[in-house]
Amino acid sequence: MKSQDRRESILEAATGVFGDYGYVGATTDQVARAAGVSQPYVVRMFGSKEKLFLEVLRRALDLLLAAFRQVLVDYARDELPRRFGRAYVDLLNDRGLLLSLMHSYVMGSDPVIGRAAREGFLEVYEFLRKEAGFGAEEVRQFLAGGMLINTMVGVRMSDDFETNPLARELLTTALPEKLDLLLHLGKTQKPESR
Amino acid sequence: MKSQDRRESILEAATGVFGDYGYVGATTDQVARAAGVSQPYVVRMFGSKEKLFLEVLRRALDLLLAAFRQVLVDYARDELPRRFGRAYVDLLNDRGLLLSLMHSYVMGSDPVIGRAAREGFLEVYEFLRKEAGFGAEEVRQFLAGGMLINTMVGVRMSDDFETNPLARELLTTALPEKLDLLLHLGKTQKPESR
DNA sequence: CCATGAGGTAATTGAATGATTACTTAGGAG
DNA sequence: CTCCTAAGTAATCATTCAATTACCTCATGG
Numbered sequence: 001m002k003s004q005d006r007r008e009s010i011l012e013a014a015t016g017v018f019g020d021y022g023y024v025g026a027t028t029d030q031v032a033r034a035a036g037v038s039q040p041y042v043v044r045m046f047g048s049k050e051k052l053f054l055e056v057l058r059r060a061l062d063l064l065l066a067a068f069r070q071v072l073v074d075y076a077r078d079e080l081p082r083r084f085g086r087a088y089v090d091l092l093n094d095r096g097l098l099l100s101l102m103h104s105y106v107m108g109s110d111p112v113i114g115r116a117a118r119e120g121f122l123e124v125y126e127f128l129r130k131e132a133g134f135g136a137e138e139v140r141q142f143l144a145g146g147m148l149i150n151t152m153v154g155v156r157m158s159d160d161f162e163t164n165p166l167a168r169e170l171l172t173t174a175l176p177e178k179l180d181l182l183l184h185l186g187k188t189q190k191p192e193s194r
Numbered sequence: 195m196k197s198q199d200r201r202e203s204i205l206e207a208a209t210g211v212f213g214d215y216g217y218v219g220a221t222t223d224q225v226a227r228a229a230g231v232s233q234p235y236v237v238r239m240f241g242s243k244e245k246l247f248l249e250v251l252r253r254a255l256d257l258l259l260a261a262f263r264q265v266l267v268d269y270a271r272d273e274l275p276r277r278f279g280r281a282y283v284d285l286l287n288d289r290g291l292l293l294s295l296m297h298s299y300v301m302g303s304d305p306v307i308g309r310a311a312r313e314g315f316l317e318v319y320e321f322l323r324k325e326a327g328f329g330a331e332e333v334r335q336f337l338a339g340g341m342l343i344n345t346m347v348g349v350r351m352s353d354d355f356e357t358n359p360l361a362r363e364l365l366t367t368a369l370p371e372k373l374d375l376l377l378h379l380g381k382t383q384k385p386e387s388r
Numbered sequence: 389c390c391a392t393g394a395g396g397t398a399a400t401t402g403a404a405t406g407a408t409t410a411c412t413t414a415g416g417a418g
Numbered sequence: 419c420t421c422c423t424a425a426g427t428a429a430t431c432a433t434t435c436a437a438t439t440a441c442c443t444c445a446t447g448g
Contacts, residue, residue, distance in 0.1 A: 020303045025218040038427050102300055108350030109214045117349050122360050140367045147341035155311050156302030170319050173334045232397050237437060
């Protein structure tokens with residue numbers, strides 16, 4: 001396989017693994033197995049686990065912003081909030097993408113990854129504020145809703161959807177549409193076992 | 195020192211360390227040093243790192259709910275949203291408390307901690323819905339705002355407050371009041387070095 | 389006054405894991 | 419052919435870290 005294709009397939013695999021176990025919890029060996037290559041190959045291709053994670057974050061952010069920019073092209077101003085929301089939830093199809101980002105949001109203490117996480121978050125903020133033309137309070141509400149969705153995904157609240165009426169109500173309220181997407185993912189996508 | 199006092203002081207130290215480095219990233223040795231005891235003592239007192247983290251989460255949640263219940267006692271219904279918000283931000287004074295909780299929110303894949311995290315989150319939801327009498331959408335908005343605040347804290351957005359106007363605007367919007375509290379903490383409280 | 393138990397610690401271990409080194413193999417270009 | 423490079427692996431190393439074991443040392447009440 002060509003190096004560039006291999007690179008992309010490792011990045012995809014790494015996104016899933018980092019999403020499930022976090023930066024520290026994930027091992028380069030798990031990533032390698034998920035990508036179907038050997039552990040040394042992963043480390044050599046990206047230099048280090050840290051650099052691999054930074055590339056995962058960069059890729060995730062690029063995909064997120066690309067999806068949002070497409071919304072900007074396709075829809076009118078008054079539809080944007082709802083359409084951005086839909087586009088955001090659709091990113092759940094990219095396994096681990098939102099979760100990898102969320103893992104970075106809790107690593108502010110790390111000098112390298114913390115900086116990247118802040119810059120990445122601010123890129124999104126800047127996009128919404130300037131390119132999308134949202135007001136500050138409008139952006140706040142949008143981001144807040146996104147962070148709640150992240151939390152529902154991160155905590156796997158969908159595991160309790162069937163059995164716990166409160167979980168069901170919470171999920172239904174937090175994910176206005178596309179809830180089925182989240183529920184289906186839980187059943188379809190199993191995390192790699194350690 | 196009495197065993198129970200030691201227990202509490204270790205729990206406080208552990209809350210700070212887990213908040214900074216996460217469950218996997220934190221070491222029992224860091225906790226021990228922060229608490230001024232030896233590493234084996236920490237492990238023996240709590241049985242395992244996992245059980246220690248579960249106790250940290252339990253304590254954090256108890257303090258959170260206690261603060262909210264006090265608000266319920268002290269203020270009228272129409273003031274509750276703002277007062278809960280204030281009480282929530284005040285929990286930042288308890289170093290690592292909100293961050294430890296947030297770290298648990300990203301561990302849904304872990305069979306033990308993930309379950310505890312879901313249950314804990316649902317406890318808060320149930321409180322707001324039933325004891326506080328909030329409607330589902332009202333709770334959603336409140337929790338969403340809380341998750342955004344968590345994110346700002348986790349990513350240490352306050353580090354960029356002085357230098358980045360966007361970060362300043364974002365923080366000012368996300369933390370309507372008590373922003374000074376967050377900013378001060380960043381300067382006062384340094385994370386334990388590894 | 390000394391035994392005993394609570395409150396600790398130093399030393400060690402075994403497993404996990406990121407990184408390194410030294411190989412192997414396939415498939416074009418000459 | 420055959421040489422050379424890109425794509426990849428097996429084996430191993432050096433650390434880190436949770437957990438265990440085997441101690442130590444005071445109070446205090448009989």
